[in-house]
Amino acid sequence: MAITKSVERQELIVARVTGTLGTGYNVAVQGVFTAVEIPQNAVVIGGHFVVDDVTSGSVVAAIGDSVSGTRYGSNINCNALALTALVPTGYKYPAQSTIDITISGATPAAYGTFELVVEYIIDGRAEFSQG
Amino acid sequence: MAITKKSGRQEEIVAYQIIDYSDLTSLYGTAVGVTQGAISLPVGSLVIGGSLIVNTALETEGVKAVSTLTTSTVPSAAQVVVVGAQTYTYRAALSTGPTVPNEILIGTEAATNANLAAAINGSGVAGVNYSTGTVSQPTVVVATSTQHTVVLTAYRGGVSTVATTTTHGAGSFDHATLYGGLSGADTIAVKIGAEVYKTAADVTAAGIFSLVPTGTVLTADNTVDILHAVAASTIGLPIAGILHLVVRYIVTTREEWSQGV
Numbered sequence A: 001m002a003i004t005k006s007v008e009r010q011e012l013i014v015a016r017v018t019g020t021l022g023t024g025y026n027v028a029v030q031g032v033f034t035a036v037e038i039p040q041n042a043v044v045i046g047g048h049f050v051v052d053d054v055t056s057g058s059v060v061a062a063i064g065d066s067v068s069g070t071r072y073g074s075n076i077n078c079n080a081l082a083l084t085a086l087v088p089t090g091y092k093y094p095a096q097s098t099i100d101i102t103i104s105g106a107t108p109a110a111y112g113t114f115e116l117v118v119e120y121i122i123d124g125r126a127e128f129s130q131g
Numbered sequence B: 001m002a003i004t005k006k007s008g009r010q011e012e013i014v015a016y017q018i019i020d021y022s023d024l025t026s027l028y029g030t031a032v033g034v035t036q037g038a039i040s041l042p043v044g045s046l047v048i049g050g051s052l053i054v055n056t057a058l059e060t061e062g063v064k065a066v067s068t069l070t071t072s073t074v075p076s077a078a079q080v081v082v083v084g085a086q087t088y089t090y091r092a093a094l095s096t097g098p099t100v101p102n103e104i105l106i107g108t109e110a111a112t113n114a115n116l117a118a119a120i121n122g123s124g125v126a127g128v129n130y131s132t133g134t135v136s137q138p139t140v141v142v143a144t145s146t147q148h149t150v151v152l153t154a155y156r157g158g159v160s161t162v163a164t165t166t167t168h169g170a171g172s173f174d175h176a177t178l179y180g181g182l183s184g185a186d187t188i189a190v191k192i193g194a195e196v197y198k199t200a201a202d203v204t205a206a207g208i209f210s211l212v213p214t215g216t217v218l219t220a221d222n223t224v225d226i227l228h229a230v231a232a233s234t235i236g237l238p239i240a241g242i243l244h245l246v247v248r249y250i251v252t253t254r255e256e257w258s259q260g261v
Helices: B109-121
Strands: A008-011 A013-021 A031-038 A042-053 A060-064 A073-077 A082-085 A097-104 A112-122 B013-020 B033-041 B045-060 B066-071 B080-083 B086-091 B103-105 B140-145 B149-154 B164-166 B171-173 B187-192 B195-202 B207-210 B222-229 B238-251
Touching: A013 A031, A013 A097, A031 A112, A042 A073, A042 A097, A042 B045, A042 B238, A073 A082, A097 A112, B013 B033, B033 B238, B045 B187, B045 B195, B045 B222, B066 B109, B066 B164, B086 B109, B103 B109, B109 B140, B109 B149, B164 B171, B195 B207, B195 B222, B222 B238
Parallel strands: B086 B103
Antiparallel strands: A008 B013, A013 A112, A031 A097, A042 A082, A042 A112, A060 A073, A060 A097, B013 B238, B033 B222, B045 B207, B045 B238, B066 B149, B066 B171, B080 B086, B080 B164, B140 B149, B187 B195, B187 B222
């Protein structure tokens, strides 16, 4: 049996969220923070997490969802300026969900900023045909 | 001379193809590798990324390991056959009160071999051919049983470590462990024509492999192909696995809007 080639094509969907760390800002304590809503059948195929402005030491972030908090990245140092690429896993969401940022290690006391970019597609979405 | 800036802009296009193991061609007796088209791309396409995702490990039925017990007459009571962790004991009469698992009833030579085969396969009648409580082998089956032979094969392809030994007074195995097995050792490469975007990747475990763009703009319509290869031409059918192929591309002549001057 041969592969039945799909002619469905879609454009990449990109969600971007920015946040602040530290006492009195968006993320002031350790825990799980929902960042991006994604629909049923979404598949994350790329993205990144950027620390634009460092917070206090020992604060680390993980990127995932309610099933696996580290699905796309873990142990990202929020006390160092860096871009960390998300690692796609091919996981297809069986229901609407959220991409979450989990902050652990220490309470973010000092002011800092981050940016999360999530690139995803939706299985079954067809904007046009090709092939 | 300066660069002439281009104002044409386009959104990235994504093609997403789910490939089930049943979509893959049988390689048995034909070749160790087969190329199949997976995604069509138009002229002007430039692949800028993507990935091959192994959601469920791909498995192709390999060559099953074999060991043959050859006999010339019936065994004596209390002699044994060992298959893996299981020891089968020949008995002139099956134990009762209490029953003892893994006993094989001695009959004629052919019947004795058939009883052993039934015990290993979990067929026949417990309490008649073999003792009640005997559990069938999880990783070995008897392919054939005759008056003088019992041919044991691994349930799945691949190298086997299942021991096959006996104290049978008039019989012996040709190999002390199941022998001659070969795993599928599946790999998949992603190509467009002769140009490789992912070299042969081991797809026998879940994982993700990035496609590496080459910078080549297609000069004609073409397809993104997958090259499924296995260890040897004796390998058989794909029997498990789900792959996702994500190809991210632009079309160099496509302009959806302008930005800049």
